[in-house]
Amino acid sequence: MSLIRFNPVRELLSVEREFSRLFNELENKFGIPTKQGTDSEMENAVWMPVTDSYENEKGYELNLEIPGIKKEDVKISLVNGALRISGERNQSKSEENGKFHRVERVYGKFFRSFNLPEGIKEDAIEAEFHDGQLTVQIPKAEEVRPKELQIKVK
């Protein structure tokens, strides 16, 4: 048995889903093909991790709170300039049959995506996971100085 907590974001997402279904149907009637590949990661997410983000001269840092998740269950990807972080928290098997007096922690899939600004080193993004906190370092690209060309006049 898995318990799913009420999540207002989920409710909003379902409204959004319903609207896009309506619009897709309309578009179909006018002969416009529907977009392929729905965002299943986002649609199936139940909760969203709390985040801090810092900026300094060298780059950006993201701190996400995802306690109770193993390192290998966190998925980070960069798609079209958006950093997507997803994963799942499961109840431990040994306690499934226990008697729960309180369940305040959220279980299930999570998802959060961040649109990254321009001028970053995409290849040099690094992520670390310690004590339930995921830290993503996004370095800024060194500014490309405009080249000055001296043209000799003959």
Next chain:
Amino acid sequence: MCNHKVVFYTPENKTNTKSYFRTPGADIVESSDSFTIHLNLPGVKKEDLEITVVEQLLTVTGKLKRALKEGEQYLINEIRHAGYQRKFKLAESIETENIAAEFSDGVLSIALAKKPEIQPRTINIK
């Protein structure tokens, strides 16, 4: 069954009305011989965790160290950096002498053993 049903409640923090700590979410699971409290304490280092038991009052305090560095600014700030605190009033039926705690991946698990009187026991027939 017995009075240990109302084991856990979080007493109100009357002295500190501002309550600047965050209250971490907790799961409480009961097995036949113990209770386990799971607390979400992301970002806390093991050495910054403090667990005390005073007169059946279990207090868990975790501090967060990350602060804004020189030349840094927030783009998103959703995390409150004061740290975490949560208190649990333990019933008399809980053994306070041997409390075991484990901290991994930002989750603190505190195992509280029940006193032998309230544990189920099998009676041998002669």
